[in-house]
Amino acid sequence: MHQDGQFDRFAKSHDAVFDQVHGTSAFFPFHRRFVLEFENIGRQIDPDFVVPYWDSTRDYRRPADSPILRGGTLGGNGQGPDACVSDGIQGGWVVSFPNRHCLQRSFNQGNSIMPWIPAEVISSFVQGDDDLAGFREHIEFSIHGAVHLGLGGDASTPFAPNDFFFYMHHANIDRLWWLWQNGQNTPFKYNGPGAFGEARLDDPIPQDHTVELGHGSVKSVMVLGYNDICYSYDSAPAPPNDYPGGSNTKSANTTFAELPIFSGSSVAAGNPLELARIRKALNEQHMLRDYFPRSALLGPPTREEIAEPSDVSRCECLKKKARILYPARMSESWIRMHGFNAERVEQLYQEACRLIDLLNNGTYISPY
Template identity: 45%
Template structure:
């Protein structure tokens, strides 16, 4: 009798451990930062000033710096930064209940990042000034910091008065479509748009304590949005493969934290799905959270079987898969890619688009050698610097391989009839 009772307790405990997080009763929306009004930027500035006065901006910068080697270069990159932003957002909402971290779609101005409307004196601020490159305008103007030493909040664009080109939406679209594992997608993102924005702004942003700068938050909100789009594109919400912060990745892993920004033992699984548990937000340009926790049965019990990513095709419920947040241009991008590329190129770089099938698409593909792309060609992205690669412990040869793949996408599209809508 005692044995049977013990078995019942063990069974109930196992079911409880496999129970998915509850769905959020209220889900806030993270908006494109480009859509914010001047009043909304002033409200964000007010919150940041108050958080800074209370030492919280310093805490986030220090925590990110101290955890640096555990949260980059492995699959923990995505869940850590998702949890990090949730903590920042939740603390900020103590000062303003309406506060939500917006996202910065850095693909929209990738050709000339310095011209981005967000890098102005009324939003995120411009370039740093004087010898110390202190940020003298924007929502964090003239901020003085104490970690790791006394210094001003710095901004030091990597090309003097301009910023080297970032990554085109079409390159990110290719990553979202073609990467069937999270570990591969993480590499593509971390070696591309993640590093490009950090290095382009530089100053505080190319340091381990980059989280001092609010551009860190809006940039990583965008990377989180791209992860959520990848999860939806492949219907793969619980995939967590490759290497985690402490060895082989498991959704049961505890997300690394620091005592200055504690997470209370949050697991990777607790942040995998937007709209559940403590992940009570979504994005204005992305799919809404599912109605029930993915991988669970009617009783809410989560299956322990590893999900396999399954790319959606162009006839699915989410046909406009793209690296851009511009919903109207997504459909245009997808249609033009189908018309401009042959089946082999589609299968390699944009699987699921089914290009080169109709007579119209075949004709466009046959013409590609006779007619170069009209409009502005895509620009080639800059390489990560050797210092950045070393700082993150990346394999230089692997980083170069991924960069060459991005350049192949640019070359392919520029030598076809494709015309970018961006």
């Protein structure tokens, strides 16, 4: 795909619509359709090609040590005066948008990367936000920016699709949106500023046609497994027996009237141990309930949900309790490049830090 110039095309196309699809609610639907198109093109070469998602919260503490950033995968930091990526599947790549240059990566802390966003903060967004506009701000200002900025080089520019990390990162952002959608009473929540004024479900997906994204509206990409959006995530619950077309059969002609009913009751994020420990902490710290409303509804965890260590090892483990780290702030130039409201960004950053303080000051022990 690199030799075919696909990365150049995707970088150019992303750059062309940059202002419409960042800082607006079109952020989620555009990137869903965009990453899928990349996958579709890959499948013309290898029918089994998929873009895996990169759950970057697992690496939040020491991102540069991520297995994704090793020689056998995406490779590490750029090398030499031009910070050229020199190992991994993209080692030695030259890309041509916006001009001919080696693919660059330049970690934001020398040879390491400043901490990303703890999973607990993301779980809180997925559980607590009840409109799309608020959820989009939370995700775009936190985990989305942190990974782009942490890697640096091409990754921190509007032509970030030059680097394969972009697709894996946005697949994860898409997965978080999907997790959030699953916890709402309808998957069609769409409000706030859109690409063309107030966000509306019948808005077209912004595109410059360097990469053809079809004629679908925002509404047509809202539900995985319908219309052109033929994929799901591994954590997807089994579909009900009467699900049109069954679990893996893609039903392009299904109408929205046939959609399964989304229950609002599922807890939609995190690993089981994280969620069980959050439920345990909620009993002791009532202030946490505002951050994890869905966990609060479920009550304290059962014994089986928390694999209780023996008393001795529990003491050890409390002694070793690793504090959850504050995430790095987005840089000023990044905030300016996206036209974000700097005060709003800071307000949400402080909110995340307050949650981290609450968790650190209580009995909660992060599994990450």
